[in-house]
Every structure is written in C-alpha cells, then in structure tokens.
Amino acid sequence: MISFNEARSIIKNLTIETKQEEITLADACGRVLAENVVSDIDMPPYDKAAMDGYACRLSDIDKTLKVIEEIPAGYEPVKQIEQGHCSKIMTGAMVPEGADCVIMKEDIELVSDSNIKVLTYKSKSNICLKGEDVKRNDILLNRGVFIKPRHIAILASAGYSKVKVYKDPLVGVLSTGNELVEPDKKPDRSGIRNSNGWQLLAQAKEIVNDVRYFGIAKDDVNDLYSRIKLATEETDLVIISGGVSVGDYDFVPQIIEELGYDSLIKGVMVKPGKRIIVARKGDKFIVGTPGNPVSAYIQFILLIKPLIYRFLKTSDEEQIISMPVDRSFKRKGGKRTEFYPVVVTNGKVDFVDYNGSANIQAYAMANAFIEIPQGTVEINKGEKVDVRFI
Numbered sequence: 001m002i003s004f005n006e007a008r009s010i011i012k013n014l015t016i017e018t019k020q021e022e023i024t025l026a027d028a029c030g031r032v033l034a035e036n037v038v039s040d041i042d043m044p045p046y047d048k049a050a051m052d053g054y055a056c057r058l059s060d061i062d063k064t065l066k067v068i069e070e071i072p073a074g075y076e077p078v079k080q081i082e083q084g085h086c087s088k089i090m091t092g093a094m095v096p097e098g099a100d101c102v103i104m105k106e107d108i109e110l111v112s113d114s115n116i117k118v119l120t121y122k123s124k125s126n127i128c129l130k131g132e133d134v135k136r137n138d139i140l141l142n143r144g145v146f147i148k149p150r151h152i153a154i155l156a157s158a159g160y161s162k163v164k165v166y167k168d169p170l171v172g173v174l175s176t177g178n179e180l181v182e183p184d185k186k187p188d189r190s191g192i193r194n195s196n197g198w199q200l201l202a203q204a205k206e207i208v209n210d211v212r213y214f215g216i217a218k219d220d221v222n223d224l225y226s227r228i229k230l231a232t233e234e235t236d237l238v239i240i241s242g243g244v245s246v247g248d249y250d251f252v253p254q255i256i257e258e259l260g261y262d263s264l265i266k267g268v269m270v271k272p273g274k275r276i277i278v279a280r281k282g283d284k285f286i287v288g289t290p291g292n293p294v295s296a297y298i299q300f301i302l303l304i305k306p307l308i309y310r311f312l313k314t315s316d317e318e319q320i321i322s323m324p325v326d327r328s329f330k331r332k333g334g335k336r337t338e339f340y341p342v343v344v345t346n347g348k349v350d351f352v353d354y355n356g357s358a359n360i361q362a363y364a365m366a367n368a369f370i371e372i373p374q375g376t377v378e379i380n381k382g383e384k385v386d387v388r389f390i
C-alpha cells in the first residue's frame, strides 16, 4: 500500500486531455481560465483625479487661483491649466493638461464664485497616473486561474466580455450498499441512510457544474456492473462510495477491472479511507471510496478534488497552514497518516470529540482537520500541525 504523499503525487502528476470553451463573463465565476488575460488599455487610461477638488500647479498653491473649467468624470477637459489657474475636478475625472496636483475640496477656501485659495497642502498630488496600475499588453491573469469574483472585475476591466475556460468534466456519483435507504425514508433495523451520495454530489458541485446522481446500487455483481457501466458511459469521472473493501460483498474493485480500467491507486496508508481506489481508462476515471461518511468526505478533499483539478488544469493549490495545537493528543497505532477533525478559534487548534470514520456528525463542530503524519503517535500542546480549513 502506498503512502499518502505518494498517492498525492500520482494524482498531481496526471495529465488529462481537456477541451476548452468560450463563455460569457456572467458565467465565468467558478470556471478555470484557459487563456492568459491581457489588458488592451493602460489603467488608469488617463491621469485621474483621486479626490474631489481643484486641479492646479503645485508652484501656484500660495496664490489666489481662478477657476476656469469644471471637470466631471467622463468629460474630457478642453482648457489647459496656466499660471494662476485651476479647474474644479471630481473624483475619477481626467486631470487637465498643465496641472500637477489636485487640492482636496476640504482644503480650499472659496474667495468668490470663480476664485479659490489653498488653505493647506498635504504633499500628495492626488493624481493617479496613466498606466500606474496596468500597462497596455500586461498579463493580468494567467491560464489556470480558478475564477473568483475579484477576477471577474479584472476580466471586465480588460475588456473580456467572453473568456476561454476549460470544460468541466462530467462527474457521476453512485452509492452502493444493500443497507442504504434515501434520506426521505426511515431506515429499518438493519438500514443506514445514504449520506455519502448527497455529500459527494455537494462536494463535486462546489467545483463543477455538471454532476449526475446514479442512485444506490445493491451489493450485487449484476446491479453494480450495469450501474457503474452506465455511469462511466455518461460521465468522465465516476465517484463510487462503498463496496471497495475486502468483504464478501465488496465487488467494486473487480468490476472496475472488468470494465477495463487500470488502478493507479489501490489503497493508501491513510485514516480514514485506506481502501480508496483510483482507476483510469483513457481520459475517464473511476474513484471508489470506502463507505464510511468521513472517509468519503475526507478523501474527496484529499484526492478526488485534486483529480478534478487535473481535468481543469488549474494552478489553484489547497491551503495548508501550520498551527500549534492547544491540547496534547495521543493516538494508537500511527502506521497511517491520519486526518482528525478540529475546531480553530482565534488561532488555537482544538480537537473535537470524534468516534471515527462513521461519525460525520463530529464534522458539524469542526471547521478544519489536521494531518497527523505516519509514525506520529503523540502531539504535545504547542506543537505545530498541518491544518486544512473546510
């Protein structure tokens, strides 16, 4: 069985053929850029007033100045500032030729209808210079950026009403298990509600638009085979929960092989989620995660999300922050890399009560989880751990 780090590098080094499409700016948030974004203009595009006030010459500020023009935003001044002159100017408007400063409105006195005197000068020009933020032809965003709202503003400012993005892979989710019932049913004495299916759908939907649900398959070779086959035909990545272990009814691994998929990962030294399988056939993938809800949840974050990111060719990296624990912690064993729910408040990491991989309810309290490395059995108060926020 491979280590967690080996599994991660297998996923991170995958290359997957992905198509591109052009979409409108309104649909771009949450997609991944497939082109570099280049500005077709300088920003600001002209010397721009940063304040409401009066544009004049710095060498004139001890004189009474004649107001020769009023310049609102969006208006191109027609008068040049000569000695002893100024123009009234609004924030965002174009600074007239000849002016080298804008005196704030609050810092002048109106001497008459068309004359002002500067009361104080605070040594700032209050002019944003043409091109000081961006020069024409500058690259503002690189291919691979996961587009967030702030990137939308940058795209809009650079004139991108349409943008090239990578096509989302189609993701399918299938739950397996004779014991499973859907959430609207009360399970009988030997039943369990299907929580993974809905959890995995939600996790996938945070990344891609097209997620399809293939229901619950029985622990029956024929039912499993036909459902998995259908899911692989209709999607690019099938996420299956349950049935990957070594029990008598765990048929998923054999079916993955029967369908001609090669296992890239078959078991990882992690807790929870040891029996995870990642298999590939051309540019299609199947991931089988163990059925316990925390295993499915954590393994989605640790391995499945990075796999979807390879489809999307994004450079977005997960954030892992090293932080000290607020309480000592011991565990048994220590052969596997373990992921444990914590709650981080004001920079302090505390462990939440957690009974193991079936106990997804523990994650109601958690806002992060920590990584306990292979071999570590004890963490002392104050020692730093790797924290992933959720």
Ligand code: AMP
Binding pocket: 175, 176, 177, 179, 180, 192, 193, 194, 195, 196, 197, 241, 242, 243, 244, 245, 289, 290, 291, 292, 293
């Ligand atoms: P398995 O990996 O199929 O051996 O399942 C391990 C445990 O996870 C069992 O207790 C299952 O009942 C439970 N389990 C499997 N699938 C799900 C699911 N979709 N939702 C909630 N629990 C599940």
Ligand code: MG
Binding pocket: 176, 177, 178, 219, 242, 243, 291
């Ligand atoms: Mg099962």
